[in-house]
Amino acid sequence: MDLIARLRAGLPGEAILTDPDITGSYANDMASFCEAGTPAVVVLPRTVEQVQHIMRTATELRVPVVPQGARTGLSGAANASDGCLVLSLVKMDRIIEINPVDRIAVVEPGVINAVLSRAVNEHGLYYPPDPSSWEQCSIGGNIGTASGGLCCVKYGVTAEYVLGLDVVLADGRLLTTGRRTAKGVAGYDLTRLFVGSEGSLGIVVRAVLALKPEPPGQLALAAEFPSTAAACEAVCEIMARGHAPALLELMDRTSIRAVNAMAQMGLPDSTEALLLAAFDTPEPAADLAAVGALCTAAGATEVVPAETAAESDLLLQARRLTLTALEQVKSATMIDDVCVPRSRLAEMLDGTAAIAEKYGLTIGVCAHAGDGNTHPTVCFDAADPDESRRARASFDDIMALGLQLGGTITGEHGVGVLKKEWLARELGPVGLELQRGIKDVFDPLGILNPGKLF
Amino acid sequence: MDLIARLRAGLPGEAILTDPDITGSYANDMASFCEAGTPAVVVLPRTVEQVQHIMRTATELRVPVVPQGARTGLSGAANASDGCLVLSLVKMDRIIEINPVDRIAVVEPGVINAVLSRAVNEHGLYYPPDPSSWEQCSIGGNIGTASGGLCCVKYGVTAEYVLGLDVVLADGRLLTTGRRTAKGVAGYDLTRLFVGSEGSLGIVVRAVLALKPEPPGQLALAAEFPSTAAACEAVCEIMARGHAPALLELMDRTSIRAVNAMAQMGLPDSTEALLLAAFDTPEPAADLAAVGALCTAAGATEVVPAETAAESDLLLQARRLTLTALEQVKSATMIDDVCVPRSRLAEMLDGTAAIAEKYGLTIGVCAHAGDGNTHPTVCFDAADPDESRRARASFDDIMALGLQLGGTITGEHGVGVLKKEWLARELGPVGLELQRGIKDVFDPLGILNPGKLF
Numbered sequence: 001m002d003l004i005a006r007l008r009a010g011l012p013g014e015a016i017l018t019d020p021d022i023t024g025s026y027a028n029d030m031a032s033f034c035e036a037g038t039p040a041v042v043v044l045p046r047t048v049e050q051v052q053h054i055m056r057t058a059t060e061l062r063v064p065v066v067p068q069g070a071r072t073g074l075s076g077a078a079n080a081s082d083g084c085l086v087l088s089l090v091k092m093d094r095i096i097e098i099n100p101v102d103r104i105a106v107v108e109p110g111v112i113n114a115v116l117s118r119a120v121n122e123h124g125l126y127y128p129p130d131p132s133s134w135e136q137c138s139i140g141g142n143i144g145t146a147s148g149g150l151c152c153v154k155y156g157v158t159a160e161y162v163l164g165l166d167v168v169l170a171d172g173r174l175l176t177t178g179r180r181t182a183k184g185v186a187g188y189d190l191t192r193l194f195v196g197s198e199g200s201l202g203i204v205v206r207a208v209l210a211l212k213p214e215p216p217g218q219l220a221l222a223a224e225f226p227s228t229a230a231a232c233e234a235v236c237e238i239m240a241r242g243h244a245p246a247l248l249e250l251m252d253r254t255s256i257r258a259v260n261a262m263a264q265m266g267l268p269d270s271t272e273a274l275l276l277a278a279f280d281t282p283e284p285a286a287d288l289a290a291v292g293a294l295c296t297a298a299g300a301t302e303v304v305p306a307e308t309a310a311e312s313d314l315l316l317q318a319r320r321l322t323l324t325a326l327e328q329v330k331s332a333t334m335i336d337d338v339c340v341p342r343s344r345l346a347e348m349l350d351g352t353a354a355i356a357e358k359y360g361l362t363i364g365v366c367a368h369a370g371d372g373n374t375h376p377t378v379c380f381d382a383a384d385p386d387e388s389r390r391a392r393a394s395f396d397d398i399m400a401l402g403l404q405l406g407g408t409i410t411g412e413h414g415v416g417v418l419k420k421e422w423l424a425r426e427l428g429p430v431g432l433e434l435q436r437g438i439k440d441v442f443d444p445l446g447i448l449n450p451g452k453l454f
Numbered sequence: 455m456d457l458i459a460r461l462r463a464g465l466p467g468e469a470i471l472t473d474p475d476i477t478g479s480y481a482n483d484m485a486s487f488c489e490a491g492t493p494a495v496v497v498l499p500r501t502v503e504q505v506q507h508i509m510r511t512a513t514e515l516r517v518p519v520v521p522q523g524a525r526t527g528l529s530g531a532a533n534a535s536d537g538c539l540v541l542s543l544v545k546m547d548r549i550i551e552i553n554p555v556d557r558i559a560v561v562e563p564g565v566i567n568a569v570l571s572r573a574v575n576e577h578g579l580y581y582p583p584d585p586s587s588w589e590q591c592s593i594g595g596n597i598g599t600a601s602g603g604l605c606c607v608k609y610g611v612t613a614e615y616v617l618g619l620d621v622v623l624a625d626g627r628l629l630t631t632g633r634r635t636a637k638g639v640a641g642y643d644l645t646r647l648f649v650g651s652e653g654s655l656g657i658v659v660r661a662v663l664a665l666k667p668e669p670p671g672q673l674a675l676a677a678e679f680p681s682t683a684a685a686c687e688a689v690c691e692i693m694a695r696g697h698a699p700a701l702l703e704l705m706d707r708t709s710i711r712a713v714n715a716m717a718q719m720g721l722p723d724s725t726e727a728l729l730l731a732a733f734d735t736p737e738p739a740a741d742l743a744a745v746g747a748l749c750t751a752a753g754a755t756e757v758v759p760a761e762t763a764a765e766s767d768l769l770l771q772a773r774r775l776t777l778t779a780l781e782q783v784k785s786a787t788m789i790d791d792v793c794v795p796r797s798r799l800a801e802m803l804d805g806t807a808a809i810a811e812k813y814g815l816t817i818g819v820c821a822h823a824g825d826g827n828t829h830p831t832v833c834f835d836a837a838d839p840d841e842s843r844r845a846r847a848s849f850d851d852i853m854a855l856g857l858q859l860g861g862t863i864t865g866e867h868g869v870g871v872l873k874k875e876w877l878a879r880e881l882g883p884v885g886l887e888l889q890r891g892i893k894d895v896f897d898p899l900g901i902l903n904p905g906k907l908f
Binding site: 099100101102103104124125145146148152153156157159160169173174175176177179180181182183184185186187188189190192193195196197201213214236239240241242243244281282283339340341342343368370371372373406407408409410411412413414415419423426427428430431434435437438439440441442453 | 553554555556557558578579599600602606607610611613614623627628629630631633634635636637638639640641642643644646647649650651655667668690693694695696697698735736737793794795796797822824825826827860861862863864865866867868869873877880881882884885886888889891892893894895896907
């Protein structure tokens with residue numbers, strides 16, 4: 001009995017896609033330089049029972065399963081392999097509960113991040129994790145890749161908001177982890193194990209998420225610096241003095257010029273680094289004044305605090321346009337995601353500039369500076385094999401630099417296909433052996449997203 | 455070659471205790487109703503290499519190892535078994551680094567919680583987790599049991615402050631997990647797996663801890679209620695309105711009377727519940743006024759806001775004395791740790807009162823009300839077999855009630871020996887099987903703290 005027929009026994013016809021023209025469009029996420037194969041079938045379940053049927057079938061037939069959310073990922077973790085079953089969770093998109101007293105939401109994995117954010121806002125609540133793709137990306141994908149965003153410097157990452165999960169295991173059994181309570185320490189933290197596991201341990205079909213009270217609206221400032229070192233000094237001072245910015249972002253010269261070229265933002269071309277800070281505290285103007293003074297002391301040539309929300313949005317616009325602007329520089333971009341201790345941020349930026357020079361490449365950097373999380377973006381001509389090779393080589397140098405500075409190869413984008421050779425280098429042999437051991441406990445047949453992570 | 459001789463090959467003489475009069479004093483932590491055996495030897499290493507030698511020896515000779523911190527735990531997780539090797543980490547008590555820019559501390563496991571707290575305060579930093587035993591308990595023990603405390607309602611639990619670990623595995627190999635960076639998603643989150651694992655997966659020998667900026671001093675209020683239901687309604691309102699108290703504690707009538715009897719606090723005996731709230735915000739008086747109004751609306755008969763830090767301390771004194779006061783009621787106490795969604799807190803308190811009545815027992819409850827985390831404390835005469843039996847039975851009823859209300863059997867004290875039968879009930883067979891599978895990956899010989907958790 002073949003795969004499709006077996007799937008049909010527990011799924012409605014419209015949930016099973018086999019037309020190669022259609023299934024081909026599910027081949028990959030948004031990562032560059034990552035191989036992707038052709039799926040045998042794409043399934044779009046709407047219920048937990050359907051997911052269980054799919055996984056039972058995959059286990060019986062030993063078919064590899066690639067779970068997918070909105071495919072906005074940047075590491076190839078959702079890329080298909082040849083002959084795999086793509087399990088897309090996008091149709092499981094219900095918000096089941098929003099509870100202001102317990103400050104939790106219960107959701108299915110296909111809920112779009114921005115949809116959840118707006119829904120909880122209506123109850124005076126706040127779901128902080130805000131990846132750049134928040135209007136497209138799904139909560140299930142956010143959980144799979146342990147997504148971050150701009151607000152992490154104050155509010156932390158996705159992992160800190162996942163209290164409990166329902167997970168369909170490789171063999172189709174249903175596991176419930178964690179809790180609905182504010183605290184709980186009963187047994188090993190399986191919930192956290194699934195966050196960032198990139199679909200390699202099970203299929204998340206429901207999540208209990210922690211919410212925060214909605215903060216006051218934020219107010220931003222922009223500060224221009226004559227060097228990245230001066231901007232990084234300001235970052236260190238801001239954090240060492242105990243400030244709690246809701247975002248603290250840095251753009252390097254290449255990013256500034258790209259944004260200027262695309263959007264005529266009028267940022268002075270002489271600026272070597274732009275720092276953006278925002279506060280959602282009760283008295284943001286006072287916080288901005290204090291942070292502005294620290295920027296000036298660190299050498300900022302100009303400090304522009306917003307006085308209204310509209311002015312803030314305008315200042316932050318430059319940051320929001322950065323990736324799009326860098327994509328216009330050459331035919332292709334490759335975005336990295338190295339995170340270093342913030343005390344090493346200046347070295348990371350200087351080192352990245354040296355790598356760009358070494359390979360004769362344009363590399364723009366924007367960074368969640370408060371977290372030490374840099375996104376060096378290599379701009380290259382994909383039609384030029386030599387430049388492509390250099391782009392790939394520079395990417396490796398950037399990760400090596402991050403590790404050398406006490407950092408990690410991935411702050412928030414994950415490992416996927418893109419960085420799996422590098423994961424072994426970061427974890428070392430003992431860590432890698434234990435990670436593989438855990439994988440075997442959950443997926444003894446190795447059918448869940450094979451070829452990712454390890 | 456015997457165990458002691460093998461240990462001597464890699465440890466100085468004074469690090470090995472074999473005198474039964476001394477080793478017997480390492481038999482147990484502070485839990486009631488938990489069996490404890492007699493250790494064959496107690497070792498007190500001072501270096502990572504010594505811990506590695508101990509674990510290599512234990513693996514070669516298949517000797518069970520019971521890791522211990524300051525033995526202030528309340529679930530028997532640190533209790534010895536007959537013939538075991540007790541591995542006490544108390545001598546590894548160095549604070550290796552405090553870094554205000556990266557907002558981290560690097561510590562050995564034997565550092566006392568309060569010692570670390572005061573050390574980071576000197577740098578304008580704050581290590582929030584504050585178990586009641588903070589002057590005695592060690593960071594290693596806090597990590598092992600995933601400790602909580604009063605401040606969790608605002609600042610979260612120990613797990614949220616552990617960024618990375620060095621762990622000596624059962625076979626003596628050294629594993630480094632996690633990171634020094636603010637963010638990082640490279641592979642499965644092994645760090646979090648160790649937090650709360652009660653020494654069953656490896657020996658934590660170093661930890662990278664996240665720190666917060668030191669908040670302003672806090673200001674408290676006390677509110678007296680004619681019923682626990684009214685107090686719980688106030689709790690729900692406070693949290694639903696988006697307030698962020700630094701603590702939100704509830705004492706029931708039994709606790710209030712016990713404190714009055716011991717310390718003549720002058721709390722009216724007619725009070726059925728006392729709620730204590732504190733804020734460490736920039737404008738605590740305004741927050742207290744708003745919360746006081748919510749208490750009054752929920753039926754508080756009296757609301758007393760402190761105006762100074764000294765007044766706050768006085769108000770909070772009643773809460774701090776509760777457990778000591780309840781210990782005077784009868785010859786023994788047994789403290790439980792059930793956490794429910796805060797929306798179910800009133801049902802938990804009413805149900806606990808009904809259980810006390812059913813068994814003819816005195817059960818005082820204090821609760822981290824903002825977290826829904828209750829500590830029902832059964833007061834009984836340990837010399838009376840029937841009352842002891844009823845005490846044990848009431849304890850089981852309380853956990854069953856917690857699970858029925860969507861809660862967990864342990865919010866912050868852990869499973870240890872005390873609740874291991876109940877863990878299986880909370881996790882269910884699928885969860886339990888996976889947890890055991892993980893245990894086998896890390897400890898295939900089963901020498902690490904056997905008989906705990908599962």
